Amino acid sequence: MFLQTLITGFSIGGIYALMAVGYSLVFSILNFSNFAHGTIIMLGAYIGYFLISSFNLSFPLSLIGAVLGAALLSLLNLRLAYNPLINRRSPSLYLMITAMGVSIFLENMVYVTVGSHFYSFPEIFKQSTIKFFGSDISPLDLAALIFSLISIYALHIFLTKTKIGTAIRAASYDMTTASLNGVNMTKLIGIVFLLAGAFAGLAGVFLGVKYMVYPTMGWITNKAYIAAVIGGLGSLPGAVIGGLILGVLETFVSVYISSTIRDVFSFSMVIIFLVIQPAGLLGKYLEEKV
């Protein structure tokens, strides 16, 4: 039972981490919480679902389609909604309100156009389970976890080993200096949103496969945001660690205490956590310059 819970927790944590990465990427460069990220994840799930069910594409192709689609939507979101504010150097509160607006708008657009049906992905992995030290593990959970970790690692390599990645990291420390050094900020921010969107598409499909596709599935992403906060907004390893910690703790709470208080637990945890460690586990120094 214990091992089983732990493994389930890790696989949920893996998906949280996948979603949390998007929050952290955007936060690291623009210093605001992009609450529209959850909606992009939801749209990614819909794209994946319709590609696989209506166009009869294979799972890998649908996944790629979802990734590309979500990345484009993310870029569109930036161009239409955020860029006017970024160019005006608006306070980050305004960006956050806009993000909220985008999220409310898109989520309910899906409601009124596609409807509130729950769609489930066709069977991709066989229902059979793998035995592991006497516990049943679903191949889906295992695949989700492994895939999450691999793609986040790939992102890490991209950020540390390539020229664009280095520029992104430089900009996340100091945007003014980076732009003085000839880094094209508009392009860089665009790339960051494309990346965040790609991860949203990935996360959306995995989330959809695991929990079905419906308009308010973005609610789950609030917990991914919590994971990013716990790990330290703006930090990639932080997002992974935060995601795994939250996934495991939450699964234990719902198995051993009660599943109704699971979400309440997550929110209370983040509040308590922030009181003790305001910048998160690995977050950058957040105090304002005077």
Add this chain to the structure above:
Amino acid sequence: MPLLELKNVTKAFGGIIAVKDVSFSVDSGEIIGLIGPNGAGKTTIFNLITGVYKPTEGNIVFDGKDITGASPASIVNAGIARTFQNIRLFNKLSVLENIRTVLYREADYGLGDALLRTPKVTRIEKKLYDKSLEYLEVVGLTDFIKNRADSLPYGLQRKLEIARALALDPKLLLLDEPAAGMNPDECVDLVELIEKIKKTYDLTIILIEHHMDVVMELCPRIVVINFGEMLMEGTTQEVQNDSRVLKAYLGEEYANA
């Protein structure tokens, strides 16, 4: 007894030491200059004095009391006010309200009175209004009382910041680059203003400034900071003639030339 005393103050951010073992004292009624190249740690020293940061090591004593690590609010109440390098006004409030806001400590009415707007509130608010006007008169902003703070030109915003600091009724005033972005005429104007407020309000002043003529004009004594450390302390003359100071500002080659 000095009004303010810094004893071996050090501040480290993680591994970076921003201020290292700085000690100096300011006597009551003095006006001293704090100079040094950009990034030397001057503003950090102001932040340490006003409680924005807590020193990693060392002590700060003000008016006989140890204020090391005290909260910004208690330090203001002890009698230290400041202005900011990058002007921080309450932008959307009017010029007058910027001053009236910081006079809240003299607004001796409770929440109940405020909600019901009793005659007591009206009376006190009127008193604060008049008092705010007095401060604005000192810095010459009475023509703009209804304008929003962020609609003022740069130079006037700096003056409003000074007036706001004065309204906190300080014994010690910390001015962080008050002449930044001012032309020579405005600088002359500012020097006169600082001399005037020092006399009127019986102030002790520490001045961070890059306009050397302003510093030389105002400050008989100067503390020079470089790379977070105290380079020297001395009279205007001593500082002007010190090769280390030239080197710090202009680099090795120029100093030797």
Add this chain to the structure above:
Amino acid sequence: MDYIYGVMAVICIEIIATVGLSVFTGFTGLFSLGHAAFMAIGAYTSAILTYFYHVPFVLALLSGMLMSGLISIILGFPTLRAKLRGDYFAIATLGFGEAMRVILENLSITQGARGLPGIKHYTTLPVAAIFAVVVVWLTKNFILSKFGRNAIAVREDAVAAEMAGIDLFKVRMLSLIYSAMCGGLAGGLFAHYLNFIQPAMFTSVLSTQLTSAVVAGGMGSITGPILAIALFIAVPEVLRVANMWRLVAYGLILVLIMIFRPSGIMGYHELSFEWIGNLFRKKNCNKIADKRRT
């Protein structure tokens, strides 16, 4: 006629909650996504008191306000004390709203998700209107006092406010309690207007409506949000729009306002005859600003 009467009563009730939230979000600069929860607390507290314990209406309303205020302290104490970034506070309020829903659905005295029917009808239009006028008047006084100025100072520049000796935690806490109590009052009036409440009435839809009204009306205005909430309620009634389309519109309004007029419909002004008059003679005061831009 009854119908118009009803819409107006709802507008009056929601004005109370919106004006309260404008103190917190508009004047103090903190974003909340869970203020419907305070309405729920006020609604349930007062309804339980009048329904089960036959407490007089006004006393029940007061109790609802107090309960909301108390619970806002529980929310605010850890979150505002730690000087959390605005984003973190927003997510905390989101969680708070969700927690409140779970609690209301699982308590026996609230009768869970089925809700409380048969609450006495005490809130008539005149009652709601009188309360709305009183709350607006109190709020105006609050904003024009040192408490309001301190709140605006904290919103405008928290660092400078702190350096002027203003206690950020106290200011933010006071605004939160004030807005929570207004929410509690609105909730209590709401319960005794509809005669029936259930947890599903106080979801994020309502929170979004309140917050959108404050943002759209103007963060730093009392009359702006009043105008906005009145429109938000009246327009869909006239057009008979489904709930979901309303949310689509709120979302779009938030985005468009932030892009084109971040200071809201009213900006930092109040709707008054003087202001309307100034609209036509306005140019003078902006001269300096114009000069600087050129």
